Amino acid sequence: MPDSTQAPTQFNQLPRAGVLPRLMALIYDALIIAGLWMVYGFLAMLIASTFGGLHCQPENVDYTPCVGGPLYQLGLVLVTAGYFFWSWRAAGQTIGMRAWRLMVANNNGMQLSWYQCFLRALVGPVSLGFFCLGFLWGYFRVDRATWHDLVSDSEVRQLPKKKKDKKLG
Template sequence: MQAFEKKIAGKPGAEQVLAPGFLRRMGAVIYDALLLLAVWFFATAIILPFNSGQAFAADQYFFPFYLLAVSYVFYGWFWTHGGQTLGLRAWKIKLVNSDGIAANWRQVSMRFFAAMLSWACFGLGFVWCIFDKNRQCWHDRLSKTRLVFPAPEKSGLQN
C-alpha cells in the first residue's frame, strides 16, 4: 500500500503527515457503503409502519430526504466522535481538521455535502486526490479536513 501513499507537507515547522492514497480511500468508502446500506434498512423498518406498511412510492419525497438525513447523522456522528467510521477504522485512516484535531459539526457538514458534489461529478472529486500534491479530494479542501493515518495505540501489555 505504500506505493499509493505520499507524505504531505503540513504547516511550516510541523512534521510530515502521511496521507492515504486513492485505493485505500475507496476501500473505506466501500466498507462504509455496506454499513450504511444496513443502517438504511433499519431506518426504513422504523418508519414503514407510518406508511401503512406499504413501500414508499416515487412521489413520496419525504423518504429520500429521510435517508439523506440518516446518512448525514451516520457520518457526522462518527466523524465528530473519534474521526473514524468503521470503514475508516478498518483501513486505518482517521479524519482530522487542518490543525490535526477532531473535526466539528460545521466542518463535517461541509464535508458531507461537498462529498455528494464530488460523487455527482462522476466521482471526479475523489479521483482528484491522485493528482493533488497533498493527496486531498475536493471535499477535504472545501471542509478544511483531511484523512491521515492515526498514531498507533499503545498496548497495555508490558514486555
C-alpha cells in the same frame, strides 16, 4: 481522535491517506449505510402503516405509498448524514475508516467542527458523483486533498499499523 489533549503535531506527522484506501473505506461504509437504511425503512413502514393509514400493496410489489415520498427520502439523507457526522465528530473515523486505518481531522490536527462535517457531507457526494473526479483530484495533488477536504479545510491521514505483542513460551 485528535483532541485538545493530544498534540496536533502527532496527527500532522502521519502520512496523508491515498485515494484508493479512502474509496475502499467508503465501500465499507456503504454496507453500514445500507443496513441503517433497512432499519430506517422498516421503522418508516411500521410508522406509516400504523399511523398514516397508508395502504401498501405487497401483492403488487408496490410499496411506494408507504416509503416513496419526499419525507421518506429526506429521512434517508438524514440517516446517512447522521452516520457520518456522528462518526467524524465522535472519533474522527467511520467504521470503514477504522478498517483501513484512516482518520479525518481539520488541518490543525483537531476534531472537525459541525460546520466542517456539514461541508464534507455536502461536497463528498459531488466528489463521488462526477465519475469520482473529486477523489481522483487527490492523485494530482502533493497533499492528496480531495474536493471535500479542500472545501471543509480537513485532511485524512493514514494511521500506523498496531504492533503485535510477541508472547514468550
